[in-house]
Amino acid sequence: MQFSGTAHRYGRDIDTDVIIPARYLNTSDPAELAAHCLEDLDAAFVGKVSAGDILVAEENFGCGSSREHAPIAIKHAGVSVVIAKSFARIFYRNAINTGLPIMEAPEAVDGIGDGDEVTVDAETGLITNVTTGQSWQAQPFPPFVRDIIEGGGLVEAARAKVGGGAG
Amino acid sequence: MSAIPGKTIAEKIFSAHSGTDAYAGDIVVADVDFVMGQDGTTPLAIRALENMGVEAVFDPAKVAVVMDHSSPSPIEGVSALHTMMREFGKKTGAKVYDVGCGVCHQLIPENGHVVPGDLMVGCDSHTCTYGAVNVFSTGVGSTDGAAAMAAGKLWFKVPDTMKVTYTGELQPGVFSKDLILALAGRIGVDGATYMALEFHGPVIDALSVDARMTISNMAIEVGAKAGLMKADAKTLAWYEGRGDRAPQPVDPDADAVYAEEIVLDASVIGPQVAKPHAVDNVSPIEEVAGTKVAQGFIGTCTNGRLEDLKVAADILRGRKVHPDVRLIIAPASKQILLDAIAAGYIQDLVEAGAVLVTPGCGPCVGTHNGVPSDGENVISTANRNFKGRMGNSNAFIYLGSPATVAASVIEGVITDPRKYFTGGEA
Numbered sequence: 354m355q356f357s358g359t360a361h362r363y364g365r366d367i368d369t370d371v372i373i374p375a376r377y378l379n380t381s382d383p384a385e386l387a388a389h390c391l392e393d394l395d396a397a398f399v400g401k402v403s404a405g406d407i408l409v410a411e412e413n414f415g416c417g418s419s420r421e422h423a424p425i426a427i428k429h430a431g432v433s434v435v436i437a438k439s440f441a442r443i444f445y446r447n448a449i450n451t452g453l454p455i456m457e458a459p460e461a462v463d464g465i466g467d468g469d470e471v472t473v474d475a476e477t478g479l480i481t482n483v484t485t486g487q488s489w490q491a492q493p494f495p496p497f498v499r500d501i502i503e504g505g506g507l508v509e510a511a512r513a514k515v516g517g518g519a520g
Numbered sequence: 521m522s523a524i525p526g527k528t529i530a531e532k533i534f535s536a537h538s539g540t541d542a543y544a545g546d547i548v549v550a551d552v553d554f555v556m557g558q559d560g561t562t563p564l565a566i567r568a569l570e571n572m573g574v575e576a577v578f579d580p581a582k583v584a585v586v587m588d589h590s591s592p593s594p595i596e597g598v599s600a601l602h603t604m605m606r607e608f609g610k611k612t613g614a615k616v617y618d619v620g621c622g623v624c625h626q627l628i629p630e631n632g633h634v635v636p637g638d639l640m641v642g643c644d645s646h647t648c649t650y651g652a653v654n655v656f657s658t659g660v661g662s663t664d665g666a667a668a669m670a671a672g673k674l675w676f677k678v679p680d681t682m683k684v685t686y687t688g689e690l691q692p693g694v695f696s697k698d699l700i701l702a703l704a705g706r707i708g709v710d711g712a713t714y715m716a717l718e719f720h721g722p723v724i725d726a727l728s729v730d731a732r733m734t735i736s737n738m739a740i741e742v743g744a745k746a747g748l749m750k751a752d753a754k755t756l757a758w759y760e761g762r763g764d765r766a767p768q769p770v771d772p773d774a775d776a777v778y779a780e781e782i783v784l785d786a787s788v789i790g791p792q793v794a795k796p797h798a799v800d801n802v803s804p805i806e807e808v809a810g811t812k813v814a815q816g817f818i819g820t821c822t823n824g825r826l827e828d829l830k831v832a833a834d835i836l837r838g839r840k841v842h843p844d845v846r847l848i849i850a851p852a853s854k855q856i857l858l859d860a861i862a863a864g865y866i867q868d869l870v871e872a873g874a875v876l877v878t879p880g881c882g883p884c885v886g887t888h889n890g891v892p893s894d895g896e897n898v899i900s901t902a903n904r905n906f907k908g909r910m911g912n913s914n915a916f917i918y919l920g921s922p923a924t925v926a927a928s929v930i931e932g933v934i935t936d937p938r939k940y941f942t943g944g945e946a
Contacts, residue, residue: 366709366710366798368904368906370886370904370906370907370908370909371906371907371908371913374886374908374911374913375560375589375590375885375886375887375909375911376886376887376911378560378589378590378887379590379595379597379598379601379887380597381563381564381567381601393907393908393913394907412710413709413710413713413743416709416710416743417645417740417904417906418560418644418645418885419561419643419644419645419647419659419660419661420560420561420661421561421564421661421662421663422560422564439710439713441710441713441743442713442714442743442745443645443659443660443661443740446660446661446664447661447663447664450661450663450664451661451663506663507663507667508568508571508572508663508666509571511572512571512572512573
């Protein structure tokens with residue numbers, strides 16, 4: 354599992370209210386949620402993010418509300434992986450459950466600037482800043498997390514594992 | 521030879537619910553006593569249950585869904601989500617608290633759905649509120665909530681515990697909200713990430729159950745998974761007549777192992793205010809007094825309870841809200857509204873110029889009931905002041921106690937409420 358894209362870099366304590374404001378929770382349509390992703394923090398984000406891009410942030414990413422709409426909005430905005438110095442507890446679980454790859458890698462965050470080209474090898478945990486040539490070794494995803502992410506989320510992965518079930 | 525180490529409240533509750541000898545760091549699969557969702561998060565949980573092919577909940581008496589965040593519905597999209605929740609209730613037998621019942625975090629303990637010693641999860645981050653009544657309760661996302669609704673169990677990592685002790689004595693005009701804001705200012709919004717908090721000391725013992733809930737409610741604002749307190753005689757008295765399950769209080773062992781211990785002297789804590797746009801951006805009120813406000817809000821799962829309305833009514837009785845300020849009141853439940861009407865608080869507040877809205881979350885989360893305008897400052901009793909939280913990212917939210925909000929809306933600027941409590945009323 355490889356990711357590569359442009360880094361969009363933000364600060365610490367990026368809360369789920371700025372990731373997806375509650376005024377947009379009147380839908381659970383991923384595309385509609387994605388259209389408002391991070392708009393209270395950076396109104397330009399949705400316009401500049403391309404499929405595969407990488408979100409980079411400081412400590413405590415995803416703090417605040419338990420809304421699962423937050424990782425869904427980020428994922429469907431096109432972000433392939435979020436790299437942060439640390440994640441808030443509920444967001445961490447929600448990201449994995451909804452199939453959004455996340456990595457805790459403080460040194461990498463310090464070495465990635467906004468607009469840098471970055472690649473991530475989820476199997477080895479290697480993060481490379483292609484723009485500067487630096488790389489860092491982060492914790493790779495455990496196999497069960499990789500299965501969930503490849504399956505598109507916990508429910509989808511579990512259903513595939515038990516062999517179908519509800520259509 | 522080493523003795524068997526003592527346990528924290530969290531370790532004991534997880535041991536009892538997982539059938540293991542659980543300590544911090546262990547991963548356990550534990551039975552949950554209750555599962556709750558609100559109108560922002562339940563629709564995704566219902567969708568997840570459908571995707572799992574699950575038709576029933578594990579026990580209809582142990583599942584409730586609450587319409588509180590956007591209630592009554594302000595827009596057709598939400599109306600459809602509310603319909604989906606009502607149909608879910610009819611199909612599964614889960615309890616539905618419809619519009620006007622109140623905030624989920626008031627309704628769940630108020631109706632005895634959880635009792636001391638329980639383990640429960642809710643699809644809302646402020647589910648940690650019931651730690652005040654000795655329940656290990658924690659917020660989860662909709663997928664985890666759906667799994668718990670289906671199976672009655674969930675996997676957990678048993679958290680380390682940070683012990684927070686408040687010594688001394690609370691001063692007049694200072695409230696439990698000020699105590700928890702002081703902690704947030706001290707340890708920061710990620711100061712207790714992944715941990716449980718355990719609150720101790722004479723100041724906690726002296727607080728009412730209502731006031732304790734304000735503290736546990738904000739455990740998540742420092743990143744914590746739970747905000748636990750012991751069940752004492754007050755807790756047990758509070759439970760009389762609520763539900764039919766017997767409380768099973770859980771005390772920590774005297775030799776429990778804490779990852780961190782913090783002691784705060786309440787005697788030197790005055791009114792605190794969290795400034796925009798972070799809950800740990802906390803100042804003593806003296807530093808922000810005089811800041812102009814356009815809107816005040818008293819309510820929410822943090823401070824919408826009867827004694828909060830009483831404090832506000834006592835200050836506002838016979839006075840007027842400043843002509844340039846709106847004051848919005850949202851009681852945390854229908855029962856609180858009825859009690860506040862019977863006690864005369866609602867009359868006092870409305871006569872003073874307050875606007876009463878439906879029991880529920882009110883304008884806290886920015887979906888309805890008072891979205892501030894560009895550039896406006898709001899003084900609120902809520903638990904979050906994130907940018908855009910109340911529906912406008914160009915507004916500025918300050919957090920304080922109900923007394924601080926009541927004092928501030930009279931003068932139109934952030935005002936130290938202590939003058940109403942020390943006999944020095946100007």
